[in-house]
Amino acid sequence: MTTPHGHPEAARTTPGAVVVGIDGSASAERAAVWAGTEALRRGRPLRLVQVYALPQVHTPIAVGTHEQVRAGLAERAEGWLAEARTAVLAESPGVEIGTAAREWSPVAALVQESQHAELVVLGSRGLGGFTGMLVGSTAVSVVAHAHCPVVVVRGRRPQDPPPAAGPVLVGADGSSDSDGALAFACDEARLRGVALTVVHTWSELVADGVLRPHPFQDDAAEIERAERARLADQVSPWRDKFPDLTIDLDVTRGRPVRTLLERAEHAQLIVVGCRGRGGFTGMLLGSTSQALIVHSPCPVAVVRSQDAGSEETR
Incomplete structure (x- = not known):
């Protein structure tokens, strides 16, 4: 009615x-x-x-x-x-x-x-x-x-229906601020009966939103191992909560938008948080959100962190 x-x-x-x-x-x-x-x-x-x-x-x-x-x-x-x-x-x-x-x-x-x-x-x-x-x-x-x-x-082209096959993707930066996106993405993957891919990008220049002490001097393989371990720690509670859900970790050197858009070519949903450090800082007010919303070949879900609900957007 x-x-x-x-x-x-x-x-x-x-x-x-x-x-x-x-x-x-x-x-x-x-x-x-x-x-x-x-x-x-x-x-x-x-x-x-x-x-x-x-x-x-x-x-x-x-x-x-x-x-x-x-x-x-x-x-x-x-x-x-x-x-x-x-x-x-x-x-x-x-x-x-x-x-x-x-x-x-x-x-x-x-x-x-x-x-x-x-x-x-x-x-x-x-x-x-x-x-x-x-x-x-x-x-x-x-x-x-x-x-x-x-x-x-969204679909691949403006007139296309959204894809119905492929995994659910979620962007995570290792911070607690992306836990809301992880929770939502786990539920979506479970409901759809598909795997969840947790995408995390890293840079030799920046870590946690600040310049690294020795950019380009640290060993790239060591940085990636540390980033993967950090992401694994963040995802561990969700593996326990969703024991039947396949959760894959995708840790890549690069930019969040480019990486997510590349992975989205074979996905049915992208999930991102609206707050966070590292590569996802400023998700809703800068080029990152605009690029995902305008160019993604599949639907994009934006999840606010719980403590963001009472805050005004900066």
Whole structure:
């Protein structure tokens, strides 16, 4: 059932739902279909949300015209939601679906939805209220302020569906800040019945976000052994928690984005944290996040660390 548009605080949320931003685009529809499958795996309801706003005009308009525009936007929203619902049910007929057409800011509405959601899912390209969602400040704002993990659904090419085969990848930097991403990635791999590959990159120049005391003078093989041992220590508790899950360690000298994008060619999901030291510092505000979101050949999940939820993005 669709919720009334009304005041944003009056919108009824669905606790524990997988929430999808719908904007009438083919990308959002593919995201909804992906999210429907995800909701079934998790045993959660699916919530399709379309957020619209009255256009800003600089000249006065009649009240009647204003209401006509609002009614037209609401009607269009209902149509987009119905189309997305039909597409989801064609692939996941058993999933429970709720819909909501909301008049508000897309970022504010999705962040509010995330307070009660299990997961927020977005398409990689958009129309309507979500135009530019994933190439500008809107995407950064949603991911940076969301209270749950956010997934951007992508395929190899803009029109391609997301891949359904291959392992789950997770970027880890050896710090406790990436444990949230590891936990999420372990669950995803378990639910999908595939292996998890933990990707860690290292540099001869930088360690833990600071310049090494003797760059280029330390033995590269020794650095790699130390980095692998550090990563193994971090992953060890997750091996104990998920004894039936195959967890592979991929320790490589290089840059995080390039390495993850190379590995993603054969993966079905990339998981990264939004905080961390080393190669993943500034994940959400710099070129790293933009590159993954814009260029990844598979869906990208961004998971905030638990202590980041109450902090403002720096």
